Amino acid sequence: xxxxxxxxxxxxxxxxxxxxxxxxxxxxxxxxxxxxxxxxxxxxxxxxxxxxxxxxx
Amino acid sequence: xxxxxxxxxxxxxxxxxxxxxxxxxxxxxxxxxxxxxxxxxxxxxxxxxxxxxxxxxxxxxxxxxxxxxxxxxxxxxxxxxxxxxxxxxxxxxxxxxxxxxxxxxxxxxxxxxxxxxxxxxxxxxxxxxxxxxxxxxxxxxxxxxxxxxxxxxxxxxxxxxxxxxxxxxxxxxxxxxxxxxxxxxxxxxxxxxxxxxxxxxxxxxxxxxxxxxxxxxxxxxxxxxxxxxxxxxxxxxxxxxxxxxxxxxxxxxxxxxxxxxxxxxxxxxxxxxxxxxxxxxxxxxxxxxxxxxxxxxxxxxxxxxxxxxxxxxxxxxxxxxxxxxxxxxxxxxxxxxxxxxxxxxxxxxxxxxxxxxxxxxxxxxxxxxxxxxxxxxxxxxxxxxxxxxxxxxxxxxxxxxxxxxxxxxxxxxxxxxxxxxxxxxxxxxxxxxxxxxxxxxxxxxxxxxxxxxxxxxxxxxxxxxxxxxxxxxxxxxxxxxxxxxxxxxxxxxxxxxxxxxxxxxxx
Numbered sequence: 001x002x003x004x005x006x007x008x009x010x011x012x013x014x015x016x017x018x019x020x021x022x023x024x025x026x027x028x029x030x031x032x033x034x035x036x037x038x039x040x041x042x043x044x045x046x047x048x049x050x051x052x053x054x055x056x057x
Numbered sequence: 058x059x060x061x062x063x064x065x066x067x068x069x070x071x072x073x074x075x076x077x078x079x080x081x082x083x084x085x086x087x088x089x090x091x092x093x094x095x096x097x098x099x100x101x102x103x104x105x106x107x108x109x110x111x112x113x114x115x116x117x118x119x120x121x122x123x124x125x126x127x128x129x130x131x132x133x134x135x136x137x138x139x140x141x142x143x144x145x146x147x148x149x150x151x152x153x154x155x156x157x158x159x160x161x162x163x164x165x166x167x168x169x170x171x172x173x174x175x176x177x178x179x180x181x182x183x184x185x186x187x188x189x190x191x192x193x194x195x196x197x198x199x200x201x202x203x204x205x206x207x208x209x210x211x212x213x214x215x216x217x218x219x220x221x222x223x224x225x226x227x228x229x230x231x232x233x234x235x236x237x238x239x240x241x242x243x244x245x246x247x248x249x250x251x252x253x254x255x256x257x258x259x260x261x262x263x264x265x266x267x268x269x270x271x272x273x274x275x276x277x278x279x280x281x282x283x284x285x286x287x288x289x290x291x292x293x294x295x296x297x298x299x300x301x302x303x304x305x306x307x308x309x310x311x312x313x314x315x316x317x318x319x320x321x322x323x324x325x326x327x328x329x330x331x332x333x334x335x336x337x338x339x340x341x342x343x344x345x346x347x348x349x350x351x352x353x354x355x356x357x358x359x360x361x362x363x364x365x366x367x368x369x370x371x372x373x374x375x376x377x378x379x380x381x382x383x384x385x386x387x388x389x390x391x392x393x394x395x396x397x398x399x400x401x402x403x404x405x406x407x408x409x410x411x412x413x414x415x416x417x418x419x420x421x422x423x424x425x426x427x428x429x430x431x432x433x434x435x436x437x438x439x440x441x442x443x444x445x446x447x448x449x450x451x452x453x454x455x456x457x458x459x460x461x462x463x464x465x466x467x468x469x470x471x472x473x474x475x476x477x478x479x480x481x482x483x484x485x486x487x488x489x490x491x492x493x494x495x496x497x498x499x500x501x502x503x504x505x506x507x508x509x510x511x512x513x514x515x516x517x518x519x520x521x522x523x524x525x526x527x528x529x530x531x532x533x534x535x536x537x538x539x540x541x542x543x544x545x546x547x548x549x550x551x552x553x554x555x556x557x558x559x560x561x562x563x564x
Contacts, residue, residue: 006150013143028276
């Protein structure tokens with residue numbers, strides 16, 4: 001589980017064809033840019049989850 | 058020379074620079090200890106908690122050169138320059154998964170460099186030499202590029218000079234840096250990182266609020282950038298062209314794998330007081346990546362602001378000059394310049410630790426006391442910085458950039474030698490050494506383009522990928538095949554308990 005949580009953001013970040021498009025835009029920002037920016041805090045949450053799980057064990 | 062100087066901005070710039078210099082010298086008294094020991098001078102006594110480590114690693118990895126170079130690529134080609142974002146996303150899961158283990162063994166055994174870890178595992182000083190040599194070689198151009206960051210903002214302040222005189226401010230800044238690093242060791246950049254990082258955050262928050270507001274929102278920014286790239290043509294644009302996708306992915310992955318085995322990253326990681334501090338940092342460090350993402354967008358904002366520069370690296374300084382009042386320009390430029398000092402200091406310390414521990418001690422003088430080791434490291438840190446300064450003064454900047462690019466390709470070839478041993482005893486050290494050699498030669502050969510050094514290369518005529526990763530694949534294949542024929546020589550000196558050791562020892 002812990003390693004899955006760590007792997008998930010890496011897979012998303014490297015799945016470039018998934019986010020290589022202009023649409024849908026957000027506040028005029030192309031998808032390519034805002035998706036990657038949004039993925040940064042999301043990846044931190046994944047790592048936080050891994051951290052909490054490890055502590056719990 | 059100073060006729061065109063922007064006096065307001067320069068005064069603010071100089072004031073902050075002086076402040077940081079004082080901090081750098083006073084740092085030797087911070088958590089004072091015996092600075093004649095390498096462990097104290099070069100790793101801050103391994104007593105940095107989660108907070109200090111956060112500032113230090115953040116200040117160390119997101120360098121001034123990054124602040125200049127990432128928006129420069131985005132300015133020049135658009136979407137492709139954003140590979141820095143997936144790169145900085147994947148480094149933190151990697152940091153969390155691997156490096157607490159590395160910290161534990163280093164702490165238990167008193168290792169201070171990457172090469173120490175390889176030597177400790179396999180007892181092969183030649184493998185240690187390969188790792189140490191690669192680390193120092195890859196770090197030199199990296200330090201040189203920090204100087205480029207400083208020089209860009211000094212020029213943007215309006216400083217003009219002829220010949221050698223044009224490098225006067227840079228030389229002064231670097232001599233100061235060399236002196237306080239010599240005196241205070243890792244404590245200096247750790248303390249300065251606080252000031253630097255807070256300044257960078259202020260600069261970026263102001264930039265992301267004020268600049269789009271002045272330019273009428275994000276839509277006009279991306280429209281202006283979009284039409285610029287349309288006119289420019291080629292492999293540019295607001296999304297990737299088909300042939301750019303695999304290079305984008307492999308550059309991100311390869312850069313991430315190389316990052317934490319650079320001597321300066323390991324120095325910052327090993328100075329943490331516990332493996333828990335490293336794990337917490339893996340959670341909190343992505344905040345810096347957001348900053349980097351915003352800084353990358355500055356390259357596009359420059360198009361909307363009508364900034365036209367022949368050297369893309371001038372885009373951000375020019376944008377700030379147009380958008381901000383002079384005093385705040387001085388503040389931002391100081392943030393960038395101080396942002397160069399922290400990594401330059403840590404890099405020179407990392408290289409110096411490596412030289413005295415893994416080259417001088419095993420090969421020249423094995424009977425070194427702790428204080429002799431530290432004295433040598435101090436001298437080497439000085440020499441490394443002087444070397445970088447001379448490179449920038451004499452050699453065209455483009456060589457340093459190419460050399461740094463190659464440095465990443467070389468660094469990644471140490472990945473198997475350093476990290477595989479943390480998880481398995483299957484590999485033979487001579488096989489790893491052979492793999493390293495194959496990777497170094499292949500990586501260099503692949504980068505040798507017809508007219509310039511190139512970052513990517515076609516694989517079997519099918520797609521192109523980052524040279525570092527292609528060479529790493531050859532490296533791992535060689536090491537694996539040869540290891541199948543030779544008996545593993547991985548010593549069992551590292552017990553499993555060492556890997557789980559994570560308690561801060563009593564002082």
